[in-house]
Amino acid sequence: MNAFMKKVYEIVSRIPKGKVATYGQIAALCGNPRAARVVGWAMRHAPEHLALPCHRVVNQSGRLAPDDVFGGQHIQREMLLQEGIPFRENGCIDIKKCLWIPGQSDRMVP
DNA sequence: CGCGTGACGTCTC
DNA sequence: CGAGACGCCACGC
Numbered sequence: 001m002n003a004f005m006k007k008v009y010e011i012v013s014r015i016p017k018g019k020v021a022t023y024g025q026i027a028a029l030c031g032n033p034r035a036a037r038v039v040g041w042a043m044r045h046a047p048e049h050l051a052l053p054c055h056r057v058v059n060q061s062g063r064l065a066p067d068d069v070f071g072g073q074h075i076q077r078e079m080l081l082q083e084g085i086p087f088r089e090n091g092c093i094d095i096k097k098c099l100w101i102p103g104q105s106d107r108m109v110p
Numbered sequence: 111c112g113c114g115t116g117a118c119g120t121c122t123c
Numbered sequence: 124c125g126a127g128a129c130g131c132c133a134c135g136c
Contacts, residue, residue: 023118034131040117041133065117
């Protein structure tokens with residue numbers, strides 16, 4: 001477990017409810033904008049005791065994880081829906097409307 | 111140290 | 124918008 005992975009877990013754990021982050025975004029926050037794949041790898045091998053909100057992490061297109069990860073995309077979709085994440089009709093989330101911007105955190109603007 | 115792998119990202123067609 | 128190709132980086136062997 002190197003510093004990068006550690007930061008990945010730390011950042012993911014800071015994603016506020018109702019917001020989502022992209023792999024590339026997390027990788028960039030860790031200092032490696034091109035390590036998006038590693039972020040995905042980190043999620044797959046994430047220690048359970050960290051209780052990471054990995055369902056709030058999606059790719060740039062707003063696509064969810066493959067079916068064999070959460071036990072089906074519908075599981076992840078349900079969790080996101082409960083948090084108020086808007087979904088599109090094609091099964092992807094509206095990434096532009098719920099993207100997490102570090103610093104804004106939980107500050108909501110009416 | 112090289113090679114294969116992957117929950118990615120961007121570009122083309 | 125879907126599919127393919129290429130680059131990228133950490134990990135396991």
